[in-house]
Amino acid sequence: MRNTWTLGAMGAALAAVLAAGGCYDFDAAQKRCREEGRCEQQVIPDAGCIPTSTSEDSPDDAFADSDCDGVDGRASSGLFVDPENGDDTSGTGTRDAPLRTVGQALARLRQWDGGVPTRLYLAGGTYAEGELVLDVPVSLHGGYSGRDGGWGRASGLVAVLDNGGATGLTVQGVTDAGIVLEYLRIRSADAVEPGQASVALRVLDSSGVRLRHTVLEAGRGGTGAEGTPGDTGTPGPIGMDGQPPGGDPPVFLGVGGTGGVNTACPGPDGRSGGRGADGVSRSAGMDGGAGQPAPTSGATVPGGAGGRAGSRVDSTCPPGAACTCTGENGSHGDPGTQGDAGSAGSPGGASLGTFSEQTHTWSPGAEQQGGMGEPGEPGSGGGGGGSGSSCDLTSRPSTPVAASGGGGGGGAGGCGGLAGRGGG
16 A cells, blocks of 8 residues: 655645755655644555445454555544554654654644544553543544554554553543543552542543443552541549548558549449558558459459658657647559550441542442441559658657558549541
């Protein structure tokens, strides 16, 4: 087959050059002629090719060249793209000078002025380019052998659109244009953001889009977003105060306060505080006992440390006087330790999710959200307060020593935190 070109305005320029003498850059002139729409490619059929139809040759599954222009489909109604031998800078979109990327072909079509090509003829191979948005009425036909193969066609010469992003191809704002996507493999990569979808093909605000012999290959969706933490559990009540010393020996020792008990938790998972230390004779008070888990919980989380004992205060009384010697209060016990985190919820299930018309993205549905986590373990009880101090009473031989007050009881442990919300 032989191609000839009808030169419009270029013919006049050529005549002027020949008349005046000199050289003329025919290649550059032909390129400008095509780009400006002043040239039409005319095909002289091969002697052995017989046209089989008077209607326009559209790409078909028989790969028949029904108009004998050397390609399945009408060559003059489309742009040719070859990922191996094309060039986006010098290429014009013809069979002999194809473009290299689909993105560049679409960009040129957006700026086309009149007689816009309606097809892109794609050579087999991988088109590793950025995210593609098809927003002009043009069909994508894969299966061609490219420039070196004479643009023959076979089913195994699939054009692979693989941009490495979470969205492969987007068809947007094209209505009733009869767009055909055929002999393609459209891929999207695994999503990287939590809860993000991987979508091979999106069709937005469009109609009349047909897929033929096309494989959509989406990657994995993103991992579910973390669930929200549960609310803090209810604090436990404070322990009871230790009793002051009083009475005669041996009952004048102050009794330690009982630990607080948390009854507000759902179920038997509260924590009791430690009992305060009893008062002692002839020395500074003792630390209160550490808070302990409630007996019914079965947990072994230790409580807070006991409070520091009150310091001993000595006093000198005049002979024969009745003196009262008061020691300092013991300090507060340490807070109980935080309860352990609850167990993770069950994994989410599979579903189609929900499509947003506003953002044009998918979001996980209720079926894809993980189950709620288990409530956190309750905190342990606080340590009992330190007992008050004692001192010598030198003026009362019958009672040489004053007793200290008892330590305050430890505060009760807080309830376990509420269950966290499942991630999506």
